[in-house]
Amino acid sequence: MDPVQEGRVVIVGSGLIGCSWAMLFASGGFQVKLYDIVQEQVTKALEKIGKELKELGKTGMLKGTLTADKQLSLISGCTDLKAAVEGAIYLQECTPENLELKKKIFGQLDLIVSNDVILGSSTSCLMPSKLFTGLKHVKQCIVAHPVNPPYYVPLVELVPHPETEPSTVEKTYALMKKIGQSPVRLTKEIDGFALNRLQYAIISEAWRLVGDGVISSDDLDLVMSDGLGMRYAFIGPLETMHLNAEGMLNYCDRYREGMIRVLKTFGPIPDFAGKTEQKINQAMCEKTPADPEHLNARRHWRDECLARLAKLKKEIKSD
Ligand code: NAI
Incomplete structure (x- = not known):
């Protein structure tokens, strides 16, 4: 003990x-x-x-x-x-x-x-x-x-x-x-620290993709929860690069140009208001109405998922 x-x-x-x-x-x-x-x-x-x-x-x-x-x-x-x-x-x-x-x-x-x-x-x-x-x-x-x-x-x-x-x-x-x-x-202070800077980069592109009608709100969230998020629970974006090719240098060789090309197409910072706000709000509220009862039930479910994930991570910790 x-x-x-x-x-x-x-x-x-x-x-x-x-x-x-x-x-x-x-x-x-x-x-x-x-x-x-x-x-x-x-x-x-x-x-x-x-x-x-x-x-x-x-x-x-x-x-x-x-x-x-x-x-x-x-x-x-x-x-x-x-x-x-x-x-x-x-x-x-x-x-x-x-x-x-x-x-x-x-x-x-x-x-x-x-x-x-x-x-x-x-x-x-x-x-x-x-x-x-x-x-x-x-x-x-x-x-x-x-x-x-x-x-x-x-x-x-x-x-x-x-x-x-x-x-x-x-x-x-x-x-x-x-x-x-x-x-x-962090070796020095920076606005948003590290976590929120990453989070806001993701939210920002999610907002543009839904706002531009490229993908629905529900499908956008699935890209994270059933796609990127699956691996990000265990390895970060940098290790993902290393493993998705024959090491980091090989990844950069292969994907450098493509990454830069795509990144150049990212739009301006969204205003998080107006039509896109309404569209995303409607989709979110259809899934979970924004009242305390429904929000708390969904939060409870989220916390249970996270608790089980934390247990799994502990079991297979390999660093
Ligand atoms: P909260 O509103 O649930 O709790 C704040 C507590 O501080 C209350 O119990 C209140 O009575 C007490 N309080 C108010 N004035 C006080 C004083 N002068 N002296 C002592 N206690 C006082 O807020 P929450 O969500 O717990 O957030 C606390 C901090 O944690 C904030 O700085 C927030 O940004 C940060 N944080 C919150 C996260 C979240 O998701 N809620 C996540 C990460 C950080």
Whole structure:
């Protein structure tokens, strides 16, 4: 059985992502303080985590080797930020995606944290230079961007501020590995980080193809889910090139001209509005009406698929 770890982790913000991080750190044997501004929210979050851990235990999907009860016992709620951060080794901020709010929170933390704790932010798209510049503890700050749902999709993008200490990156990397996540290091900040830059490139061409009437919305999604996505769950685009010819150099020799020719035909950035928006919205709503009940049912199905895929990937891990 995993020994319970020495260090304590603090989660600031107990919403969707905060709860997931709490469960992930507990699965790795860490004590977790789940902080939020209102006690009611903390209570609700702990109840939700308790239910989810039990369910995961029953279905055999629980991460780590500690029992669901043991993992739950490692997580406690808190509404006193100073008490929460005392003695912590790592803090993961998970408050709403609002620059002013996050800056205020990091400003408060800057006044009360020690020189040892690492301050990570879950932000999806706020640059480290916007979040951390001017903080006394900037060396200890890093963006650690998870992917939804983090319990099943292990990637975490680590994005440093220009003044982040290399040891902060390395320690965060090691911590993420320890809890079973799959961290990647960006050497410098860039808008959209890596994941959203790739995602937006795909969305952009998908939008143009459907907007131009080349393919239906449903078929476009199948190109990913039954085509590219099948292999991308195991190997990325670069390794795909390497394997789809006699190595990378041979791939470039064979396909360089074709790739450049096709890439030159890509249109301008779509406005994601107007007729194409209506057309794609209609197709999506026919499949899943955009009300909470249908959306939640479909999300639940997606999470189940991802959970099974995560299990399969673990079984056949070969790196
Ligand atoms: P959420 O709205 O579910 O949760 C935010 C939580 O922060 C709430 O519990 C709220 O009470 C709490 N909060 C508000 N002000 C606070 C304060 N001053 N101090 C402490 N807690 C406070 O948001 P969600 O979806 O969990 O997102 C959190 C962060 O994670 C955002 O930066 C978001 O961009 C990022 N993220 C979200 C993903 C998603 O798919 N939802 C994926 C990856 C990252």
